[in-house]
Structures are given as structure tokens and as C-alpha cells.
Amino acid sequence: MTALSEIFSLLQNQLSALPKDAPSAKLIQQLITEGRLHHKISWAGHMTPAIEQPALLGQLLAGLHNGNMLSSELYPQLAAIEQQLLDWFCQLFEQPFAHFTHGSSYGNLDALWQARERSKNSSNVVYGSQAAHYSISKACRILGLNFQAIPTNEFGQIDVKALRTACQNTAPIAIVVTAGTSSCGAIDPIPTCINIAKEFNSWCHIDAAWGGALMLSLKHQHHLSGIAQADSVCIDPHKALGQPKPCSLLLYKKSLTNSSDIDVDYLTQSPKQTIGGSYGGELFLPLWCSLILSGKQSFSDRINQRLEQAELFAHALKKQSDWWELQSATGIVCFRPSTAVDLTHLINSGLLSKAKVNGQEVYRVVFASHTSQARPLLTALKSYF
Ligand SMILES: Cc1ncc(COP(=O)(O)O)c(C=O)c1O
Structure with a gap:
């Protein structure tokens, strides 16, 4: 039996084990119908996309595999696929390093953690626009940083004049630029914000959770021009690339700060200095299946x-x-x-x-x-x- 027909018979066995009139069978049907909301042509309520069919196969594969990348030496195939995807995104965004995360709330936290570890500025301030996602102020609270919201202009973008003035008053640890605000989808002026961050020796993080997908379209990627100069960028394929949650990446210029002080005796490799712990193919096999099956x-x-x-x-x-x-x-x-x-x-x-x-x-x-x-x-x- 091939691996794929094994999957089909597994599904068939599970479905046939369900008595048709059992309450659980009805509930499963209702759940499927509820989720079809995202496939309706009138669906435009939120950032949750219809899921691509190849990605569903990836989800199934991830469930069947269930490997833990904290012991990646045991899963050379899965590790190779993860690396292949990371390399592809690194090349696209011109950022040398990346890791998958469980969502951009984690990506923003990871990025600001790195910014805090590396900062030579004496303040604990982080600037971002008043339209920055709430995960930014949440991350700042966790990290003991002080998020200060900069006003936005009529298009919902950060007011760069106000940002510069704020930096002159207090040089921040980091400036958070939003590429696709949650409320109106605005992209902050990326090159200007990056230049301001450089001027004040601050980390520039781009929250491209929503707008980062544009990078995959030759027609629309110009809206993100300059993004390669940022210190870190997060992007959520589970928002704008038809992927199931969780599927998110954080890309960055400098390798992660040393985690050699974390000694885990039962693992062969020290864990990376990231917020996430155990993870497996669920973060990237759906995306990989979409890429190899749809292109x-x-x-x-x-x-x-x-x-x-x-x-x-x-x-x-x-x-x-x-x-x-x-x-x-x-x-x-x-x-x-x-x-x-x-x-x-x-x-x-x-x-x-x-x-x-x-x-x-x-x-x-x-x-x-x-x-x-x-x-x-x-x-x-x-x-x-
Ligand atoms: C701009 C932006 N950043 C970050 C996030 C948080 O992403 P997640 O829900 O994947 O944690 C969102 C969520 O909508 C967002 O719109």
C-alpha cells in the first residue's frame, strides 16, 4: 500500500466508524459547514482565508508525522523541507536568517526580544504607530519595554515627522513599522522609517503579518520596497496565503543571540533563543504542499x-x-x-x-x-x- 492510499483508508476507517445519526457525526458536519464561511464569495469579514486543498493534505501529513523539530536529527526529511522553505523566504525578503513561529504575535515578541538583547540605547522605549497591532504593546509589556504610540496620517500610516521628533526626544530600542495595518491595511513608509531607525541606532522591525504576502507578487511587491534593509520582518501565510493556522515566519539580519546559557541535557542540540518550544510539520508542511502541488x-x-x-x-x-x-x-x-x-x-x-x-x-x-x-x-x- 502506498503512503497516500494509506492516508485515504485511514480517513475512510475513521468516517465509517462514525454512526451516521450519532450526535458527534452531526457536530462534525456542523463544524465543516461553519468553516465553509471562509469559502463564500461574500466572505470579507476578517483576515482568515479559505484554505487551499493541498494545504489540507499538508495538515494531515503533519498530524501523521508528529515529529518534534527540537530533535531535528531524528527527522532529516522534515528538517530538509523546513530548511528549503526558510531558504526560499530568506531569498525573497533578502534576510539571511528565519524561523517559523505560531503567529505574528510570537514573531513580534521574538523580534522585540532580540532588539532588547542587542540595544545599546539607554531607553526602554519602542515606537510604532497608533495603528500597530495590539501584539506589539503586549510584547512590550512582557519584555518590560515601554510602547509609545505615534499618531497616524489620513491614510492610516505612521506620521514620520512625529516619529522623528519622538526619536529626537528619546532614542528608542526599536521602531515597529507596520506593513498592512489590521484596521485599514495601510503600509507605513518603509524606507523613511528604516532611515530614522538607523539614525538613532535603533532596531527596525517590520510587522508584515498581513501585507508581507505582496512580496510574492511581481505586480505588487514594489509596495514593500526597502523591506530588505529592516532588522527583522514577520509575515503570516495563515492570513494572506491561504494557509491554515499556525503558519508564520520571522526573518532577520543577525543570527539569534547565543542561547548557550540554556542547558537542556536530554536534547542533542541547544534550543534556539526563540519564544516557541516544541513544533513540527504543522507549521510548514501545509505551505510546502501548496508550493509543490499548486506552484x-x-x-x-x-x-x-x-x-x-x-x-x-x-x-x-x-x-x-x-x-x-x-x-x-x-x-x-x-x-x-x-x-x-x-x-x-x-x-x-x-x-x-x-x-x-x-x-x-x-x-x-x-x-x-x-x-x-x-x-x-x-x-x-x-x-x-
Ligand atoms: C498587523 C498584524 N500584526 C500581527 C498580528 C498578530 O498575528 P497572529 O494573530 O498570527 O498572532 C495581526 C493579526 O491580525 C496583524 O494584523
């Missing part, structure tokens, strides 16, 4: 497809002269109708969500899935035009 080009095609739909949606809203709208380069469109209307029913059915841009409440549409389309969203909004 790199399909990632790029799907990004372009998502952004085309975002463009169509924004274009139609722009025609409503009395509506306010803000289109980002990363596939999030925010808007406010001319008069106060209650769109709670559309939030509850996954078509959109609420957010704040510069303190103002707005509605937010997130093109995270390659299956999401502008048309059903515009149809749902038509009666308010």
Missing part, C-alpha cells in the same frame, strides 16, 4: 486576484461621492456611508467588520480569500447607495 505562480495569481477584487470594490464605492472610503494596497477597504446606517446584519454574516481609523469608526472589508468577490458585497450595500 509558486498560484500564490502570485491568487494575490493578484484578491487585489483586483479589492480594486473593483473600492472603485464602486468611490462613485458614491458622499461616502468616505480608504483603499489600501494590501486588500483592505474601509468605508463610511453618507448617513449613519446599521450594517450589523452584514457583520454577523461575515461580509464585513468594524474598525477605527484615526479614532473614527468605519466599516472594513478584507479581501483575504482568493474566493472573495466584490460583486456580492456591492449587491448587499446597493440599497444604501
